[in-house]
Amino acid sequence: xxxxxxxxxxxxxxxxxxxxxxxxxxxxxxxxxxxxxxxxxxxxxxxxxxxxxxxxxxxxxxxxxxxxxxxxxxxxxxxxxxxxxxxxxxxxxxxxxxxxxxxxxxxxxxxxxxxxxxxxxxxxxxxxxxxxxxxxxxxxxxxxxxxxxxxxxxxxxxxxxxxxxxxxxxxxxxxxxxxxxxxxxxxxxxxxxxxxxxxxxxxxxxxxxxxxxxxxxxxxxxxxxxxxxxxxxxxxxxxxxxxxxxxxxxxxxxxxxxxxxxxxxxxxxxxxxxxxxxxxxxxxxxxxxxxxxxxxxxxxxxxxxxxxxxxxxxxxxxxxxxxxxxxxxxxxxxxxxxxxxxxxxxxxxxxxxxxxxxxxxxxxxxxxxxxxxxxxxxxxxxxxxxxxxxxxxxxxxxxxxxxxxxxxxxxxxxxxxxxxxxxxxxxxxxxxxxxxxxxxxxxxxxxxxxxxxxxxxxxxxxxxxxxxxxxxxxxxxxxxxxx
Numbered sequence: 001x002x003x004x005x006x007x008x009x010x011x012x013x014x015x016x017x018x019x020x021x022x023x024x025x026x027x028x029x030x031x032x033x034x035x036x037x038x039x040x041x042x043x044x045x046x047x048x049x050x051x052x053x054x055x056x057x058x059x060x061x062x063x064x065x066x067x068x069x070x071x072x073x074x075x076x077x078x079x080x081x082x083x084x085x086x087x088x089x090x091x092x093x094x095x096x097x098x099x100x101x102x103x104x105x106x107x108x109x110x111x112x113x114x115x116x117x118x119x120x121x122x123x124x125x126x127x128x129x130x131x132x133x134x135x136x137x138x139x140x141x142x143x144x145x146x147x148x149x150x151x152x153x154x155x156x157x158x159x160x161x162x163x164x165x166x167x168x169x170x171x172x173x174x175x176x177x178x179x180x181x182x183x184x185x186x187x188x189x190x191x192x193x194x195x196x197x198x199x200x201x202x203x204x205x206x207x208x209x210x211x212x213x214x215x216x217x218x219x220x221x222x223x224x225x226x227x228x229x230x231x232x233x234x235x236x237x238x239x240x241x242x243x244x245x246x247x248x249x250x251x252x253x254x255x256x257x258x259x260x261x262x263x264x265x266x267x268x269x270x271x272x273x274x275x276x277x278x279x280x281x282x283x284x285x286x287x288x289x290x291x292x293x294x295x296x297x298x299x300x301x302x303x304x305x306x307x308x309x310x311x312x313x314x315x316x317x318x319x320x321x322x323x324x325x326x327x328x329x330x331x332x333x334x335x336x337x338x339x340x341x342x343x344x345x346x347x348x349x350x351x352x353x354x355x356x357x358x359x360x361x362x363x364x365x366x367x368x369x370x371x372x373x374x375x376x377x378x379x380x381x382x383x384x385x386x387x388x389x390x391x392x393x394x395x396x397x398x399x400x401x402x403x404x405x406x407x408x409x410x411x412x413x414x415x416x417x418x419x420x421x422x423x424x425x426x427x428x429x430x431x432x433x434x435x436x437x438x439x440x441x442x443x444x445x446x447x448x449x450x451x452x453x454x455x456x457x458x459x460x461x462x463x464x465x466x467x468x469x470x471x472x473x474x475x476x477x478x479x480x481x482x483x
Contacts, residue, residue: 005253009247010247010248011247012195012199012245012247012248013199013247013248013249013250013251015250015267016195016198016199016202016247016249016250017195018272018273019154019177019181019198019273020181020191020194020195020198021191022150022153022154022273023150023154023181023182023184023185023194024185024191024194026150026273026274028146028149028150028275029275030149030274030275030278030279032275032279033149033275033278033279034142034145034149034466034470035466036278036279036281037145037148037149037152037278038145038463038466038469039283039436039439039440040103040114040148040152040278040281040283041117041141041144041145041148041463042439042440042443042463043102043103043114043283043285043439043442043443044096044102044103044114044117045077045078045096045117045446045481046442046443046445046446046447047095047096047097047098047099047101047102047446048077048078048092048095048096048098049077049078049095049446049447049449049450050099050101050363050446050449051094051095051096051098051099052078052079052095052449052450053449054098054099054363056098056219056222056341057094057095057098057222060090060091060094060223060226061076061079061081061091061094061095062079062081062083062091063081063083063087064087068083069082070082070083070084072126072129072130072133073085073088073126073129074088074089074121074122074123074125074126074129074478075088075125075475075478075479075482076088076091076092076095077092077121077478077481077482078095078450078451078481078482078483079091079482079483080482080483083122084126085122085123085125085126085233085237086122086230086233086234086237087230088118088122088125088126089118089119089121089122089123089179089226089229089230089232089233090118090223090226090227090229090230091118091226092117092118092121092122092226092229093115093117093118093119093223093225093226093227093228093229093230094118094222094223094225094226094227095226096114096115096117096118096225096226097112097115097222097223097224097225097226098222098223099222099288099363100222100284100288100289100290100345101284101288101363102114102115102284103281103282103283103284103427104281104282104283104284104291104427105152105155105156105159105277105281105282106282106291106292106327106395106401106403107156107159107160107161107396107401108159108160108161108162108163108396109158109159109162109163109164109165109171109174110159110165110171110291110292110327110331111155111159111171111172111174111175112175112225113151113152113155113156113175113178113277113278113281114148114152114281115172115175115225115226115228115229116147116148116151116152116155116175116178116179116182116229117148117229118179118225118226118229118230119179119182119183119229119230119232119233120144120147120148120151120179120182120183120186120229121144121474121478122230122233123183123186123187123233123236124139124143124144124147124186124474125474125475125478127139127186127187127474128473128474128475129475132473132475138473138474138475139186139473139474140470140471140472140473140474141469141470141471141472141474141477142470142471143186143474144474145470147182147183147185147186148278149275149278150178150181150182150273151178151179151181151182152178152277152278152281153273153274153275153276153277153278154174154177154178154181154182154273155174155175155177155178155277156276156277156281157269157270157271157272157273157276157277158174158177158178158267158269159171159174160269160270160271160398161267161268161269161270162267162268165209167261167262167263168208168209168210169206169207169208169209169261170206170207170208170209170211170212170224172207172224172225172227172228173206173207173228175225175228175229175232176201176204176206176228176229176231176232176235177198177201177202177232178232179228179229179232179233180197180198180200180201180232180235180236181194181197181198181201183232183233183236184197184198184236184239184240187236187237187240188240189236189239189240193239193240193242194239195245195247196239196243196244196245196246197235197236197238197239197240197245198245199245199246199247199249200235200238200239200243200245200246201231201232201235202246202249202250202257203246203249203257204231204235206261207224207227207228211224211342212331212346213331214334214336214343217339217340217342217343217346218340218342218343219340219341219342221342221346222342250266250267251266270398279429280401280429281429282401282403282425282427282428282429283427283435283439284425284427285425285426285427285435285438285439285442286298286425286426286427286438287351287361288345288361288362288363288366289345289351289361290331290332290345290346290348290351291403291425292324292325292327292328292331292332292348292403293328293332293348293351293352293405294403294425294426294427295403295404295405295422295423295424295425296322296324296328296348296351296352296405296407296422297351297352297355297361298422298425298426299405299406299407299420299421299422300351300352300355300356300407301355301359301360301361302420303356303407303409303417303420304355304356304357304358304359305359306417307356307409307417308359312411313357314353314356314357314375314379315375316411316412316413317356317379317382317409317410317411317412318382318410318411318412319382319384319409319410320352320356320379320382320383320384320407320408320409320410321383321384321385321386321407321408321410322348322352322383322384322385322386322405322406322407323386323388323391323405323406323407323408323419323421324348324385324386324387324388324391324404324405324406325387325388325391325392325394325395325403325404325405326387326392326395327392327395328348328385328405329385329387331346332346332347332348332351333348333349333385334346334347334348334349334350335349335380335381338350338371341366341367341368344366344371345366347380348383348385349379349380349383350366350371350376350380352383352407353375353376353379353380353383354370354376356379357373357375357376357379388404388406391404391405391406394423401428401429402423402424402428403423403424403425403428404421404422404423404424405421405422406419406420406421406422407419407420408420426438427439440460440464443460443463444456444460447459447460450483451481451483455480458480459480459481462477462480
């Protein structure tokens, strides 16, 4: 006869405790982390501003019930919406992620840590407006940067050794967990209440990755992170009421996360929480493309120029070989029809073919108007990916974290062009000095999409002044970006 299962409520799982102790006790002392976070804030908001040019994104924005007014609600930058913090978090998060152009973290699991800004900024703005209404001091942007660093760290450290995609779960589970932890701290929850909140994030229903993969690739991948960070705000608010948590949510036999969703394996950790992830995060500066393809697109741009110098074009190509890393093949090596923009920006063959033919790759290049050009699919059919084991090893090496791709073009006349190898994309930490001026230019371009010149200039001047920005009340910062 089976023994009775103990009903003694256990102590919280160590993974929960470590996250909460980091959020509540750890002091960020890294100037590099804060400086990178400032650039990350600029770039992330800029990505959202670019997304506002796409009706597929803007139709998702605004109050759930049209006409709803939220006194002292959170404002959505680049719009006129003032919403409850849960919906504002969704809107900001959806804008940020829509065009696959914000920052990236690649490890056993990949993801986009700046997705957490949706929950962070919406909550900070809402809290600040209510504080002012009550005669209290608002939060300042330094508080937002600190929360960003910590959310990046939680999401990134969990991703270093634990592959959620290999069990079919989407990486936005880590956005939900990280956002819940930092938002709960911003809301003033006690240590025990934050543990409860984080447990609620783990026990919550988690997204399947099917909307990122053939044959179901679709636009949910553009709002999944907004959904996750907004859900985090909701769960933190629920925990603030005193609602109970689930201390062994991960380790409970049969019913816990490990047994139900992680094939019985416990999480592994490479390092303690600090500021490593923000310091090493990858920026997408040059191309709105899934990050495993960034170096391939850069190589394709070089080859486009070489072909032109030889008096050749993509029509003269017989075959293209992409020497790449395993994760690239698993995620974006794709044959067959591509049904929508979300499908195309997760196909390395498409993302290489477009710059080889046209010499550019922009967000508009994923739309039907461009994809209907028959030359793209014709060239896609000539592109083959092969894994390079060393590239895969370097991808996982914590001291390198390369995202290497190498392109070899063979022409119809029998000539083979010299292989173009790019190991580190321009947004990599190893190319920060080269990349940051370009990131600022990207931000300028995105500001100009939404704001009049005077307002855009004022926003840029503020963001480039680190001391003034850090001390600015969050509500005033957000108000500077309202149209």
